[in-house]
Amino acid sequence: MIALDLIGIGTGNPEHVTLAAIRAMAEADLILLPRKGDEKTDLADLRRQVCATHLPDLARVVEFDLPVRDASGGYIDGVNDWHDAIAQAWKAQIDAHLPQGGRVALLVWGDPSLYDSTLRIAARLGLTPRVVPGVTSLSVLTAAHAIPLNDLGAPVVITTGRQLRENGWPEGADAVAVMLDQGGAFTHVAPEGVKIWWGAYLGMAHEALIAGPLAEVADQILTTRAELRALHGWIMDIYLLRR
Incomplete structure (x- = not known):
C-alpha cells in the first residue's frame, strides 16, 4: 500500500x-x-x-x-x-x-x-x-513589503495573470493578488489610482522587490523582470494590486 x-x-x-x-x-x-x-x-x-x-x-x-x-x-x-x-x-x-x-x-x-x-x-x-x-508566496510577498493583504474589512481576490489579462479587474475586489503571470498582465489594468507590490524569487537569495503607483513603476517592473529572467533562465513572481 x-x-x-x-x-x-x-x-x-x-x-x-x-x-x-x-x-x-x-x-x-x-x-x-x-x-x-x-x-x-x-x-x-x-x-x-x-x-x-x-x-x-x-x-x-x-x-x-x-x-x-x-x-x-x-x-x-x-x-x-x-x-x-x-x-x-x-x-x-x-x-x-x-x-x-x-x-x-x-x-x-x-x-x-x-x-x-x-x-x-x-x-x-x-x-x-x-x-x-x-x-505561500503570497504571505512572503506581503511580509517582504511589510503590508497587510487587505484593507480593513475589504475583500481580496486571488487570481492568475491569464484571468487578469483576459477578463480585467475582478468585479467587487478592492485588491487583487496575481499569480502565474507570464509577464505584464497588470498592463491590462487602468493604472489610475492603482498601487502595485511586486516580488520575484521571494524568500531566495536573489529576491527582488518593487512597489509604487502602477502608472509610475509598471515599466520598471517589466524591465527588471526581463533582465532577471535573462540572468537566471527562469523567473517566479507574484504581485498585489490595490485601488
Missing part, C-alpha cells in the same frame, strides 16, 4: 520549512524531486538544499525528469494531458523504488492548496494524500 504526503516547503528558503514538514520528510520512505529541465536547475538545487538542511542523509531522495507540457493546443486540454503524464511519471518511480509499498513524499513550492496541481495529479492515481501546509 502506498501512502502519499504532499509537503509544502515555502518559496525556497530552508528556514520557511515548518516543523511539521520536517517531520513528514523524516517519515517518508521515498522523497521524489522533479527536475524541470536545464533552465530551471535552480529549482532542483533549492529542493536539494531543503533536503540537505533537514534530513540526516539523502539516501531516500530520488530525482526524476518532469514531463514537458505541450503548449501547442488548447490550455485546459494541454494541462490535463500534462497532468496525466506527470501521474504516470510518479507511478513509475513509486513502482521502481517502493514495490512493496510505503510512504512517498513530494515537496511542493509554497502550499499544495494554492494554485498547485499536485492534489489533482494524486487523484489520478487514486491516492488521497496527507497534506502538510507550507508558507
Whole structure:
C-alpha cells in the first residue's frame, strides 16, 4: 500500500520549512524531486538544499525528469494531458523504488492548496494524500513589503495573470493578488489610482522587490523582470494590486 504526503516547503528558503514538514520528510520512505529541465536547475538545487538542511542523509531522495507540457493546443486540454503524464511519471518511480509499498513524499513550492496541481495529479492515481501546509508566496510577498493583504474589512481576490489579462479587474475586489503571470498582465489594468507590490524569487537569495503607483513603476517592473529572467533562465513572481 502506498501512502502519499504532499509537503509544502515555502518559496525556497530552508528556514520557511515548518516543523511539521520536517517531520513528514523524516517519515517518508521515498522523497521524489522533479527536475524541470536545464533552465530551471535552480529549482532542483533549492529542493536539494531543503533536503540537505533537514534530513540526516539523502539516501531516500530520488530525482526524476518532469514531463514537458505541450503548449501547442488548447490550455485546459494541454494541462490535463500534462497532468496525466506527470501521474504516470510518479507511478513509475513509486513502482521502481517502493514495490512493496510505503510512504512517498513530494515537496511542493509554497502550499499544495494554492494554485498547485499536485492534489489533482494524486487523484489520478487514486491516492488521497496527507497534506502538510507550507508558507505561500503570497504571505512572503506581503511580509517582504511589510503590508497587510487587505484593507480593513475589504475583500481580496486571488487570481492568475491569464484571468487578469483576459477578463480585467475582478468585479467587487478592492485588491487583487496575481499569480502565474507570464509577464505584464497588470498592463491590462487602468493604472489610475492603482498601487502595485511586486516580488520575484521571494524568500531566495536573489529576491527582488518593487512597489509604487502602477502608472509610475509598471515599466520598471517589466524591465527588471526581463533582465532577471535573462540572468537566471527562469523567473517566479507574484504581485498585489490595490485601488
